[in-house]
Amino acid sequence: MNNNKTDFAYQLVYRYLLRLTNETPPGPAVRLPSLRLLARRLRVSISTVQNAYSLLEKEGRICSVPKSGYFALPHPCNDIPCEGDDALQRYHASARRADMFVFGADEPTLLQSLDGALLGLERDLMRHYPCQPDPRFQPFGDVELRSALAAHYTSSTEHCWHPDNVFVAPDKTAVLKTVVQALQLQDSAVLVESPCGWNILRTLQSFGIRVIEVCSDAQGGIDPEELGGLLQHEQVRMVILPSQMDPVRGRMMPAEQRARLAEVLNLHGVWVLEDDTHGALCFDRQNPPLRDLIDPERLLIVGAFDKMIGLEAPFGYLLSRHSRALWHQQLLLRSFRLPPIRQKAIARLYSSGQLDRHLEVLRSSLQSRLGELSAMVAHYLGDDVGFQAPQGGATIWLNSLHRVDMGRVFERLLEQRIVIAPGELFSVRGLHQQSLRISGTADWSQDIESMLVVIKGALVQERLA
Template sequence: MNNNKTDFAYQMVYRYLSRLTNELPGGPAVKLPSLRLLARRLRVSISTVQNAYSLLEKEGRICSVPKSGYYALPQPCNDTHCEGNDLLERYQAGTRRPEMFVFGADEPTLLQSLDGALLNLERDLMRQYPCQPDPRFQPFGDIELRTALAAYYTSSTERCWHPDNVFIGPDKTGVLKTVLKALQLRDCAVLVESPCAWSMLRTLQSFGIRVVELCADAEGVIDTDELNGLLQHGEVKMAILSSRMDSVRGRIMGAEQRQRLADVLNRQGLWVLENDSQGGLCFDEQATPLRDLIDPERLLILGAFDKTIGLEAPFGYLLSRHSRPLWHQQMLLRSFRLPPIRQKAIARLLSSGQLDRHLQSLRQSLQERVGHLTTLIDRYLGEDVRFEHPQGGATIWLNNVHRVDMGRVFERLLEQRIVIAPGELFSVRGLHQQSLCLSGAADWSQNIESMLVIIRNALVQERLG
């Protein structure tokens, strides 16, 4: 994290002004405090206040009027897409509204990111690699980043990766679409663990894929005999499973259970796509990744940097030892044009060990924050929900003790300016309707206790029977 005092003061003023402008009533532009008054009030320099105002002006949230001062501009209404019945659209519209407290977003790096270090590296690299007119591009991703990822995933001579096995895309969804296209999975069936990230579910559905949801019991155990019977019909062509832990619930599968699951998948000869976008956030660093148990010729590894580095590193990536010409063809057809300097900066974070050090610190921060939130949930919601203490990640999965109308709970909380993630978002079959997801990486400058009280009241008011 950046400990520079000037940066801290600038960020503090920016956050203060952001909240101030968000809380202003709609209507005409409202005059904001003068530079001198705000500097005195917040005990910072006038230049620090000026920098914060300038950024808000570039974002179109305020304007400066010569000889008059700064004014907050009315913000466009984001409710236009809230009128439909699609839960995901309503959830996303809620998260975009500036006055909302987003309590359900899975964004671990909001707690601590490497965005600052990444951008500093990028500036240094821009001086080393001056921009020149050059029509050439690397369709598989920058070779330095591919080399760094290959080294990052190599754990032994038996589990060795090379740059030719690595492919970079604009984001995880773009890479996933490339996989589905390359393997010709349109209109086939794909097995996913449930609950599953809504972005992945919607991507699969957009290809006409039938999603088969694999659910564990209350103890986290999967019936492998039932799974074996399900896969014997041959309709399922690929399984998408988390690397070290269930990324939604933060649950680590037992070693024996994981081995039995891998044995079934290997016997059936399925493609196995290991989702490693949050593997580095598992609190148990010794947990065995799924890839170590899967037939290497049927293994694909899907990853991304946004959950570990930050939103300034959106790129996704794929590792595969199988059919290199197939992936080359697909990447050439899609012709992703990605900024090479940003890719090189990410490569330096990987190869220097800075990402590993960051992940160690981020895991510790997440463990403390999520642990604190579970204590508060137990105190304020203990009679209404049951949950497991997460073993990684930023989110906590809650199951209601009493039957409730979760749709009405969601709407009631929106009216209170709170956005939760209802469990129904994480299924295509309408599962998890008595569950919800909260994030420990929410804005803790807010009164979390009062938010939980409001959630408890909504759960009580919308009980069924």
């Protein structure tokens, strides 16, 4: 008799909780009543409630978080359109939807932007220059902006740049394509640090370039001996490395290791492309950039403004001391026509010191926000992922502590309207299958803790035996 009563009570609690979870709206995970509160509400024992919760957790309907309780996971939504089987296409298609919580984007200026100041300067300049100040076509970029960039990158008489060394393009991808065509890298081998940004990887692949990935260690370093062996045996034409910080994982290579790496690169005489899109977002500004250690005749610096200023400043740029005639030829062929007033406005942000002041505030805000997010990740996902606190940038790189099908995790989260960046996007060799990236500049008005609970549920449900 007692067993029948226990069975009935257990089924009653299960059905009650099942209805609660079925009515959970799309979006963040919803916290469920505690064991003690629900036992008192339904007038059953705590063990009966515990049994019901355990079954729902096995069915993937709820998720338990130590010291926080139980959360109802949103039901999958099947009305999200899919665009192909390619993970990057699905990422971008989902991130464009207004009803998705984009948790994997690398957009530092969502936290603090200079777009307003930039557009204000542009309006002032328009009053001073109602017509284009110089009707002649400037295929290499506005002279004022090129001068501002040259001054920004000049750090000494030894490491100095001039406006003739600077070239402006519509965006970073356009710069990369110009470099590939100018140096005739098509169908050759290019070495990159892995994980690597997908815009670099996809651009190289589009030219039939063989991409060789060298994985950095947990501290952000690359083994100089491994690099030397690859350069010697793989006939590498160019090496792409970050200026100071690995922009995907937010890790900075130790200074001594960076110096040894530069010696190897200079010894082999390969082209070195320094990616400086995130260099200004390093929290520690003491370490010298890679460019100060590389043979200037084999050095190319590529950067962009959007990670520092905002989405209203999409332009990319190139610095090179090698054969101006070569770059002139390529840029004339491509005939970039960029709005001169917008370029002048960006130049004024540099020359007035406003950009430097903005970057100080942005770095501080990013460091604080990533500290908060790191604490939440440690609390809610500490049993499922490992990570190191980023040393710059806007994102956190997480590594699963258990073997999971990260592709299915990605898909499961898309069904629940959460967009993370799975590690496979940052490799062309199928590396980083157990990793994912989340952003500290996601919409903080949302319930971030509940989002992390949903991610935990997806990681648990997609574990591999």
